[in-house]
Amino acid sequence: MIRLALVGPGRWGRILVEAVQGLSEDVVFTRAVARSPAKAADWAARHGIALTDDLDAVLADPEVDAVVLATPHSQHAQQIARVAAAGKDLFCEKPVALTLAEARAALAAVEAAGIVFLPGHIRRHLPAFAEMARRVAAGELGRLLHAEGNMSSDVRVGEVYTPEMWRLAPGESPAGGLAAAGIHVIDLMIHLMGPVATLSALSARLVHEIDHDDTTTLMMRFASGATGTVGTQTATAREFRLQVFGARGWLELRGQNQLTWAPVEGPRTRLTWPAVSMERQELEAFARAIRTRTCHPIPMREVLGGIAVFEAVPAALAKASSVSVPSE
Amino acid sequence: MIRLALVGPGRWGRILVEAVQGLSEDVVFTRAVARSPAKAADWAARHGIALTDDLDAVLADPEVDAVVLATPHSQHAQQIARVAAAGKDLFCEKPVALTLAEARAALAAVEAAGIVFLPGHIRRHLPAFAEMARRVAAGELGRLLHAEGNMSSDVRVGEVYTPEMWRLAPGESPAGGLAAAGIHVIDLMIHLMGPVATLSALSARLVHEIDHDDTTTLMMRFASGATGTVGTQTATAREFRLQVFGARGWLELRGQNQLTWAPVEGPRTRLTWPAVSMERQELEAFARAIRTRTCHPIPMREVLGGIAVFEAVPAALAKASSVSVPSE
């Protein structure tokens, strides 16, 4: 049983805990670190978790096997460095940093420390995505031409995003839903298609009353010459899809467990996996990496590639980049 | 029974005829005009169609009620003018012209002649699209934020595109599959989202041996502020999808008869219509327009809006429009 300490028992941190506590045979949360412990006290007690505001104490505790960071994006880089310095294995929510420079520094610290480091690209652990990646890598799609993806949701629902939330603070979530949602699509695309070479982008706030773009779109050319688009809306119904087009057919991942294969000729195939807890799968993958000392389950260059795209978006938005279409 | 003359009994013209001949109670093809009648003689005989190379004779024939143009794109504009001058009702395959100037002139002739004019935006007649358009117009999606569409196929299959085909001649199909396929997505988007204001584009030939791009992508901003992407690949498995995201949920049209509604909250709904012949539906819609003298079943401004996008693509491709993403 890997004993975990959660740093940041906010909305998402709690989801991670509730996905495994009392249910997993691989991991259990025993400690949590909060800036304001009082706010999380009841919740921690219900789950048998000892709460503190002292990260250093937790990092020094030999009863803690590994750390789970679910803190604001802008804190990740320096917290990664502290955990790495303490030699604890580390799971860190995405994005691991907001700039490529910070990400490089953080990953260098991770590498130097020889710790297991798993960023929270949660959809990588879906059996449906694993099968998608296997087929792409095996060349079943032929030459890859293009990818399209969308990850959307409604941040107005369930009081998820409120004006005082850190996610809406300046710098935490540039370009609308990109940091919270679209980054998942970018991460999976980079794994399938390789690094992104160039980027155009559009973003707008059309309906939100909060200061957050609700509509963000990227158009990319990969280094391979293939193209791709990523859409992310934050004021619509939930969506997650990723479609990759190759010279022998296309594959579409839809939701968490559905994968469709359309070959150029012959019948189409849709595979459906049983529904599972993604969060539990992810934390158990972390436990497995710790047990097998697989320090970088996700290649560092792919992690950095995602941050590179993310960081380039504001420049792409700022650049006047399109032609006008005459009105009829 | 509306008696039709087909101009251009090539691959697509024949599909139109076979969709209705002996099957429809509304339309029948009685005449056909070919540049080289010998090539189509057997086929025409099998369908009871009198064949000629003289368009003027057909236009002067009172036994012909209406004309169906399935000729190369670049001939449409001047043929539309000839048919309009003869006062025959007219169905014309898309794109109705390759430039906005030509399209404006052709539609002005149509309007002056008072004929029924139906461009071949075939998916407009799908019951599934009609329902999609009804819901959007009724405001069921709330403010529209974004649209994504893709229409793809494999022009290498079934010897559809061969180097000597007119579709591959210079000027007939700029920007890969846009004229044959992507234009359908653009047309439906314009109907749902309104006119396009600005445009960026990527296009490439990655696998084709013929001189034809296999990967083309547009990123657009509509005049309304909403955004959209259109992908069209010509060397992959068949695909047709159109998804519109609004502040109350999203709608997705998939294939010809499936429409999914995902509201922000509550269950999702997928409607499936019985499979039908799109071509037969379209020609019977033409017959209906003739009988009711509905001269412009598709608003002229939407037809022109689609041509405007189409014509703007080469400029968008030529304009350096993106930022570089640093390699990790």
Place this chain on the structure above:
Amino acid sequence: MIRLALVGPGRWGRILVEAVQGLSEDVVFTRAVARSPAKAADWAARHGIALTDDLDAVLADPEVDAVVLATPHSQHAQQIARVAAAGKDLFCEKPVALTLAEARAALAAVEAAGIVFLPGHIRRHLPAFAEMARRVAAGELGRLLHAEGNMSSDVRVGEVYTPEMWRLAPGESPAGGLAAAGIHVIDLMIHLMGPVATLSALSARLVHEIDHDDTTTLMMRFASGATGTVGTQTATAREFRLQVFGARGWLELRGQNQLTWAPVEGPRTRLTWPAVSMERQELEAFARAIRTRTCHPIPMREVLGGIAVFEAVPAALAKASSVSVPSE
């Protein structure tokens, strides 16, 4: 090109013709035989078919390669004998007879004549069913335990069944939709599961104003020990499904082109074939059998096995066969 003569240009016979005429490169209908030619004259002219009321003349005509019987069920047996005597290859709509004795006699005549004989078990030609049968035969489901099927439609819609139709005449359609619809399910089950050993049945007329049961259900034990149920309703929405349960998983055929495989463990797979004309596939399979002299594309024992079930139904209905359930 196989030249066909249609006997019985009623509703279904016309559907067969319209599926291939001018479209197939394998078959063409050149002759038709009707009791009352006047009723079919316009239709036959539109399709270039010479019409007569003289079956013998057609059977003697060397320009006719094969015969297609779409006549009332009760006429099949003796017409099969006549066609066999003339030595013409024969396609005959299902059921090939209403009793096992008649069917045996008819098939003996067929066998003696050495003609190709294809009964109209149209769903046998679906690629989705062929794949289902292949998997079952290959043992992929393990020991077969059970099968469930339903074929239903609404005979009140589209004026399909009117009181004067032969299908409602005494003897033509005992047990509701069994002769027109349920027999398809029985035929496919026999091919997959082997012969039926015992049978219970329920049938009722709950809503029809015509004299035709709207609700018929069979429960069967196959000779193998496996069980099965067949439902057929004639006053509800269209349905066609066939599900076979084995010790390694189940397979479900739904509609004409969808096949789902659910293994005991692992993801489920749904295969979808492109929509095709079943009738055209069936008549082209007939042409192929003629060209290759495959006299019995469907094994005689399976044809007789289906008739045996069909004939046993009235006795099963008559036999008091169930226990009462006490009211609470």
Place this chain on the structure above:
Amino acid sequence: MIRLALVGPGRWGRILVEAVQGLSEDVVFTRAVARSPAKAADWAARHGIALTDDLDAVLADPEVDAVVLATPHSQHAQQIARVAAAGKDLFCEKPVALTLAEARAALAAVEAAGIVFLPGHIRRHLPAFAEMARRVAAGELGRLLHAEGNMSSDVRVGEVYTPEMWRLAPGESPAGGLAAAGIHVIDLMIHLMGPVATLSALSARLVHEIDHDDTTTLMMRFASGATGTVGTQTATAREFRLQVFGARGWLELRGQNQLTWAPVEGPRTRLTWPAVSMERQELEAFARAIRTRTCHPIPMREVLGGIAVFEAVPAALAKASSVSVPSE
């Protein structure tokens, strides 16, 4: 917060606890009663549950608000009586008894005590079934003609059924999967179609090495005249479906969250609800019934109607009930 005591912390009892413990804001398990507490001690400790072998002590404990019975079927009747005598509200797994006589006695005790009593017909709480029931009750299907259902799984997988399990003891599970699985289908059918009047049945053990039928099928006539079939296999892939055919169309419930409506004419509609924990929904429905003092959320006559069918099955199996089908 309703405080629950679990009686029977076996495989299923634990699933109920894990569905809500630490997750629900309505219910929490605080006590558990086991025959052999040692076997469940670790598990109970992990979930903060006090364990005992003394049911009377728990029934007398004012800190326990309600009882959850997940004991062997044959113990239900007398345990219901004990809980009712203690005046505790009660949730009891299905079947509530193995005979109609026992069930009547148990329910009489429940009624006399005025307690809330919810039998574990877990699928009643699915939003998809609630919508199905609403549409049937509103007459949207017209006159009901027929129902088909299947609930299957593989009891060989995951060591769920082992020879020493109580479920395989004599009398606990007559007729294969009927008590564990098929009874769910029967319960929902009775709610939709009314009481069952007559019954035929087939059952067999074709592959199991344990003494348990793997293939069981019922054919029923409802008091209304409509018919129905229920299949339950215990050695195949998981399945749950329930399809109801009416004179205006059919409805199919598939899995836990998918409902398809096929009207006689027009497009089909498939509704999909978000995946949820059925067990949590059920226990929260129990809490709601307790708070609102809804003593019989499921009508007693429907509970008894299900037991009546269940009890009649052995007699139906014993009765020779079918006609032989001649071999070809």
